[in-house]
Amino acid sequence: DTAVSQTPKYLVTQMGNDKSIKCEQNLGHDTMYWYKQDSKKFLKIMFSYNNKELIINETVPNRFSPKSPDKAHLNLHINSLELGDSAVYFCASSQSGFYSNQPQHFGDGTRLSIL
């Protein structure tokens, strides 16, 4: 009964390939996020969707394209992978609302290694 689940957990691939990471949450939340954690553990927001609408799009190369088919799913497709894309990618979710004081819930991460 994992709350936020990501697949795959590990992804090892060659430079130049295209890959996708999937995320699903069963918490009934309406907002989902992608974060990138680099080798120094620094975490940075990439994208956010609220009810399938893109609401946050940070300065991310356009090789990265998120898609949210419904509010429980947020996928991340990466084209033409580069060495610098090696990182851990975390999916998270939260429930919107001015009075909502719940934290964002994170998945287990996808460890992407580019050879």
Added chain:
Amino acid sequence: ELKVEQNPLFLSMQEGKNYTIYCNYSTTSDRLYWYRQDPGKSLESLFVLLSNGAVKQEGRLMASLDTKARLSTLHITAAVHDLSATYFCAISKGSSNTGKLIFGQGTTLQVKP
């Protein structure tokens, strides 16, 4: 520029000792979070602090928030080995709990027996 800075970045301490991790942030925020991350694992929410003067405690950890000073602290009392992990503070920027989290660099805590 939005900045969240933690101090110290690395902390090695003996079991049984007390210590405080500091989190400074550069802009107003209506929410401050503390998360714990074990090596190779996800981020686990520890505390959500919503207002000036908020104090929350869970076991040996206590978090506080001073919005005027833009400072949060995470105090560890009588540390035990199980508390060894990386601790992140983060502020939320955005409305209605849909905002992005701006994270600090993380503080890696190592508790030695």
